[in-house]
Amino acid sequence: MENDLNRANSLYIRVPGGYGDNLMATAVVAAVRREYPDMRIFVATKRLDIFENNPHIAGLYNTRTLLKKNMSVYNRCCVLEYVPYAKIRESNEKKHWIDFFYDCLPISIKHRTYQPEIYLTWRERNCRSRRLEKLQRPIAVISPYGGATSKIPNKFYPVEKWPAIVAGLSEASFSVIQVGEKKEGPVLPGVIDWRGLGYRKSAAALLHCDALITHPSGFMHLATALLVPCLTLFGGV
Structure with missing residues (x-):
């Protein structure tokens, strides 16, 4: 083959x-x-x-x-x-x-690499840059809901614990942006609501921020692709 x-x-x-x-x-x-x-x-x-x-x-x-x-x-x-x-x-x-x-490939790869990639256009990269410039640094992005429907227990972090995380970030003078789909759950208190941007615009926003906090999810891998520090919260059994 x-x-x-x-x-x-x-x-x-x-x-x-x-x-x-x-x-x-x-x-x-x-x-x-x-x-x-x-x-x-x-x-x-x-x-x-x-x-x-x-x-x-x-x-x-x-x-x-x-x-x-x-x-x-x-x-x-x-x-x-x-x-x-x-x-x-x-x-x-x-x-x-x-x-x-x-x-799974039908050909052999001698030099395997593990860095994911996403290629954003110039317009995508700058779609919210002016708004981000006005925010207090550091800026943390959170994605609290996406894994809640997973059958794997550690794929999501309990929703009721997220407000305390946001409060702690605010006390540490972080600006906090919430991303994800609106249908996943309500906006958390004290955050900037950027839900519903779609994956690529969310990626562009994350690119200009200082850290991501999320559960094991596509956003976690996105942070890796963008070289943005990520704190991944695993749930329990």
């Missing part, structure tokens, strides 16, 4: 997960292009905004559209997801989650 892909000079990838999985997949895409600079990479995903303007890909597909209109391309995709048995290893070494994605 590897030889076939090299002859065709194309690699089709499908990422079925949420924002976090798609951001981690960007590290894999970048590594493929570095090792195979002539490879044309096509990505199918429901999270198109993660891969917008990504210079490493030749084409971007909406997974839902492929399912309806182009099953041949859909079936051509290798799927990047958590598959523990994708590669059986002799040792019991712990693996980075992104390693599971690498193991």
Whole structure:
């Protein structure tokens, strides 16, 4: 299969997960292009905004559209997801989650990288810069709700504890911005409400801030991509 892909000079990838999985997949895409600079990479995903303007890909597909209109391309995709048995290893070494994605590829990558990437336009980067300039520093961004529907207990931090976190930040002279979707939950007292911006504009806002506080989520991986310090709060059983 590897030889076939090299002859065709194309690699089709499908990422079925949420924002976090798609951001981690960007590290894999970048590594493929570095090792195979002539490879044309096509990505199918429901999270198109993660891969917008990504210079490493030749084409971007909406997974839902492929399912309806182009099953041949859909079936051509290798799927990047958590598959523990994708590669059986002799040792019991712990693996980075992104390693599971690498193991799903039909080609070998000698130099694996783990830094996610998101490519914002100049306009996106500056969409709220003037408002941010007026805020007192340091600025903390919080995303308190997104993991509450997860079946994994440590994926969300109890909602009722967030007001105390905001109060502590305010006492320490932080400006606090809340991001996320409005349908997830109400705005917390004492914060600046920037919910409903969408993922890329939220990324642009986060880029100009000093820290993110969130649960294990797509925003956590976004902070990694933007090199913004992140405090991740894990829930309990």
